[in-house]
Amino acid sequence: MGMASGQIKIGIRTIWDIPKEEYFGPGQLTCAGCGPSLAVRHILKAAGPDVIVVNATGCIEVTSTQYPYTAWGVPYIHVAFENAAAVASGIEAAIKALNRKGIANAKAKVIALAGDGGTYDIGMQALSGMLERGHGVLYVLYDNEAYMNTGIQRSGGTPRFAWTTTSPVGSRIRGKVQSKKDIMSIVIAHHIPYAATASIAYPIDLMNKVRKALDALNEGPAFLHVFAPCPPGWRIDDSKTVEIARLAVETGVFPLFEWDHGKFRLNPPSNMHVDKSKRKPLINYLKPQGRFAHLKEEEIKAMEAEVDGYWDYLTRLLKAFG
């Protein structure tokens, strides 16, 4: 199985290979400069029209489905916050059963889409169940690092020291106390065929990963962790969404990598960042963001140590599974 999916396919190589078709928006109610909105646009361009999207409650759900309007150009269902993976499992199983009984001949792929709240916290149990049962579903996590549409509450995906309305900044508490949950390691521990991180600042990499993940679905589940900044929640200018996402990769805060059939691989430009001197200084990423405006020098050092620690972990993964 591993060899078959390792075949070289012609993917998206340049910006001109990106399909012109739009399957999301315009007219959706996402804020100006929304990172997740851009992520969904890119994902659907790569996936094409033959998909069914299952959406958890979250920013994208409330902004794209304001009754009587929908921003979706593909079949779409929303049920609840916690069960996007469970609903997606059911749809995948139903398609299989209908095909087997000769009632349908459907080739539609199922994409579950949830934010960091719907994945790290509320949807974790459904996600783990889906991965364990081995449903051929692509689960996409768009990570804007807090519950944004309800008013910026911290989630398991919020990084340490980040200001949110439920991790306020004072003299004793300095933003979020805990560190960001390592969701990729949790997902990889389910031994699924394909899992990857991607960023809206690197759309060609993101779209190729979507296609790779969809190709792997006949073997089992696939998972994509997409980094998508939120201007109101991160206290950045609307025009800086993509710039901040790029800086997150360049400073090593959000490394691009993939777990492909038991092999671990760092993707450009993160493949150069094992060497710390090739990463941009962390301050470049922190300074433009209001949610980190309170950080003192020793707190920036502590954050840097955390980033270095994660890179140390990735380097060991690379040695073991590269």
Added chain:
Amino acid sequence: MSELKSWTQIPIGGYITEPQNSVKNKTGSWRTQRPVIDQDACTRCRICWLYCPEPAILELNKPYVTKSGRKYNLTFEINYDYCKGCGICANECPVKAIKMVPEVVQQ
């Protein structure tokens, strides 16, 4: 907003049967500043189109000859019906051919 339908006119379950009918929702009214593309400076690299979250940048098969005599088969134009004025296009443009201009309230 279109006229509200009665419950007998709504499909069972309240399904929306028309894909992408959000195009009826003109979000361009949110804008406080508008991007303006300098067509002579634009190199048709497609980057603004790629990074627009709406999408509100149109890729048109419209030929254009620049003042310096350069011919292009493509033209990128802003769709002001939907552009929310975030300015990502102006920020990402590698040749700074997009300027953000304040919207003026018409009296």
